[in-house]
Amino acid sequence: MPDLLTTFQQLKKLYQLSVDLTFKDMQVLIGAAGMRAFAPQEYLMEEGSQSRMVYLIREGLIRTFFVNDKGDEITNSLRWQNQVYTNTDLVLFDRPSRFYVQALEPTKTFTMDYDKLQLIIDRNPKFEKNRKHILLDILKQSLEQSESFILLTPEERYQRFVRNRPDIINRVPGKYIANILGITPVSLSRIRKRIAEKEMGKS
Amino acid sequence: MPDLLTTFQQLKKLYQLSVDLTFKDMQVLIGAAGMRAFAPQEYLMEEGSQSRMVYLIREGLIRTFFVNDKGDEITNSLRWQNQVYTNTDLVLFDRPSRFYVQALEPTKTFTMDYDKLQLIIDRNPKFEKNRKHILLDILKQSLEQSESFILLTPEERYQRFVRNRPDIINRVPGKYIANILGITPVSLSRIRKRIAEKEMGKS
C-alpha cells in the first residue's frame, strides 16, 4: 500500500489545493478509486480509444504519442509521479483518442471513471473550488509549450527542458525528448555536442 | 448599435452554447457590459497590466505580442470577431500580463470586468453549463498549436494556417503570421515562393 498521506500532501502542493481540504476528504476519493499497475511498454490507452478513465500516476512514467503518415511514432508528452492523465480528446473534445499512451517504467496508478469523479466532486462542495486546477494546469503547460516554439530556438528549448526537468532527462530515451522539442534525434545529438563544446570553452 | 441578435446567434454557434440559453438571457449580460472602440494601432492592454477586463470583439481584429530580449516584437496570437480576449496571465495565473494587446483594425468590443462576469454567471444557472466553453476553446487552440509545431514543418504550418483562416490571411501583415508560425518574415516569403512554384508545376 502506498503512503497515502505523503501522496496527498504532494498533490495538495502541486495543484495548490485549498487548505481546508483534508486527508479525510481525499480518502473519499481514494476509496472510490481503483488501482492499476502497468509494466514497461504496456499500453494504458490506444489510438481510437473511447475510454473516459482518469489516471493519477502514483509512481512511474508514461508517454503519449501518435503515429504520423509515414508510420513513425511521435511522442508529444510525458507524465510522471503525481500527474494526471486522461483522454482529453474524448473528455474535452468528444472525439476518440488520437494518441497511444504507454508506460515507460513500472507504473502504478489510481484510476477512476471521469463521470464518476465528476459526481463525487459535485456532491462534495469542498472539492468544487479545486475543480479548475487540473484543467488550468494542462492549459498552462500547453501555453508554455506553444510559447517556447515561438520564442526559442531548438537549442534553447532543450536547455530549458534540462533546466526544468533535470530528474526526467535521464529516465527517458533522448529520441522521445527530441520529438517533444520538435526536432529529430540526430539533431538533438548535435545540440548536445554543441552545448558540451561551449561548456568546455568556458571552464 | 450592432445587430445584437445576430451576434448572439453567432456566439451560440461558435461556442456551442446550450439551446435553452435565450436572447433574453444574453441581454442580461449585455446590459451589464460596457462598450469600447479602438483605433488601429491603439492598445487594449500593455505589458505589466493588471487589468481584469474581458473583451468580446464585436468587430475588428487584434494581436497580442511580447517584446523579447533584443527588443523585437513577437506576435503570438490574433483574435477577431466574436472571439474573447482576456488577460489570462492575471486571470488564470495571477501574474501581470507579459503581453501587449493592440488593435490592427478599427475594433469594437463589449467589455466587462472578469469578477463581475463571474458574479452574473454565478447568479444565473443557465450560464453555468456554458462557463467552461470559452476556457476549453482557448485550451483547444493552444493544444492544436503545440501539436502543429511537433508534427509539421514550417511550410506545412503555413499551409494549414491558410486553409484554416483564409479570411484572416489578407487582413494581417505577413510578419505577424511569420511570428505565429515560429519563423522569420524572410523565411515566410521564401515559403510562399516555394509553394507558388509548386502550384505552377501542377497546372
Place this chain on the structure above:
DNA sequence: ACCCTAAATTATCTTTTGTTAATCTCCGAA
C-alpha cells in the same frame, strides 16, 4: 497624383536542421 514609409521580396552568406546510413555503446537475455 505624388510622396513617404512600412512591408515584402530578393540576394548573399552562414548556420542549423533533415535525411540516410554507418558506427559505436551499452544493457539485458540467453
Place this chain on the structure above:
DNA sequence: TTCGGAGATTAACAAAAGATAATTTAGGGT
C-alpha cells in the same frame, strides 16, 4: 560471458532557415 538489439553518436550531403542588407511593392495621407 557472449550476443543481439535498441539507442546514441557521427559522417556526409541536401534542404531549409537565420541574419543582414539592398531592392521592390503597395498603401495611406496630404
